[in-house]
Amino acid sequence: xxxxxxxxxxxxxxxxxxxxxxxxxxxxxLCWCDPWAEDSELLQIAPLSRIPTLVNDEGEVLTESLLIxxxxxxxxxxxxxxxTNAQAKTLALSGLGQGLMDAAFNVVISRxxxxxxxxxxxxxxxxxxxxxxxxxxxxxxxxVVNGNSERTLGVIAVAVALSxxxxxxxxxxxxxxxxxxxxWHARVAASESFTLTAFV
Ligand SMILES: N[C@@H](CCC(=O)N[C@@H](CS)C(=O)NCC(=O)O)C(=O)O
Numbered sequence: 001x002x003x004x005x006x007x008x009x010x011x012x013x014x015x016x017x018x019x020x021x022x023x024x025x026x027x028x029x030l031c032w033c034d035p036w037a038e039d040s041e042l043l044q045i046a047p048l049s050r051i052p053t054l055v056n057d058e059g060e061v062l063t064e065s066l067l068i069x070x071x072x073x074x075x076x077x078x079x080x081x082x083x084t085n086a087q088a089k090t091l092a093l094s095g096l097g098q099g100l101m102d103a104a105f106n107v108v109i110s111r112x113x114x115x116x117x118x119x120x121x122x123x124x125x126x127x128x129x130x131x132x133x134x135x136x137x138x139x140x141x142x143x144v145v146n147g148n149s150e151r152t153l154g155v156i157a158v159a160v161a162l163s164x165x166x167x168x169x170x171x172x173x174x175x176x177x178x179x180x181x182x183x184w185h186a187r188v189a190a191s192e193s194f195t196l197t198a199f200v
Contacts, residue, residue: 002028003028003052004041005031007199007200008167008199009035009051010104010105010161010199012052013199014052014069015054015069016197017151017156017160017197018069018072019072020192021156022075022076022081035051036049046063050063052065065098066098069081069153069156073153079151081152081153081156082094082153086152089143090152090153090154091154093154093155093157093158094154096138096141096154097156098157099130100130100135100158100165101157103128103130104164104169105164107124107128107131107169108169110123110127131169135174135177135178138158138178139178139181143155143158144181147184149184149188151191156188162174163189163198167199
């Protein structure tokens with residue numbers, strides 16, 4: 001299999017963490033690329049030119065981090081990323097994590113192309129408020145309150161989104177403002193699959 005990725009994509013990091021968790025990392029060739037480049041190798045196989053993109057051994061081209069994670073769950077070893085006895089809870093948390101990631105990523109990419117003023121637009125304000133609401137929700141989420149740091153897809157998606165916030169938008173200062181979430185995140189982020197995939 002080949003995984004197209006870069007080192008700063010939070011979506012690609014979800015897939016990398018899952019590859020470690022499912023003990024599949026040795027079976028994947030990592031193809032580092034720039035998804036924004038017009039003439040990339042990635043564009044030859046993926047019309048939307050987005051990462052992560054996974055090409056499996058049959059040549060099937062999979063995109064969308066959470067869909068790729070579901071596929072890896074059917075292949076690898078180790079604990080299920082989406083345990084059958086907690087499917088709805090896990091998918092709900094995965095959606096919250098990816099939504100937080102989408103909002104944070106869109107703040108970063110909009111500022112990059114439109115400057116800080118984009119924060120004052122209708123969509124800019126919506127994104128910033130969505131991040132705030134997600135943090136408030138997560139601080140009292142049962143998973144965090146109960147200290148559940150088993151690395152299901154939901155836990156992975158939320159923890160990667162929070163790491164991305166620290167990496168790209170430190171002004172949110174969520175670590176100090178959300179102490180329970182911060183302690184929970186520190187436990188998840190101490191695992192090997194997180195330390196080996198840290199943003200650089
Ligand atoms: N919903 C997608 C988002 C993927 C995504 O937006 N990836 C970014 C990099 S972090 C990308 O490739 N952007 C290039 C582009 O949109 O042209 C997922 O979960 O995989």
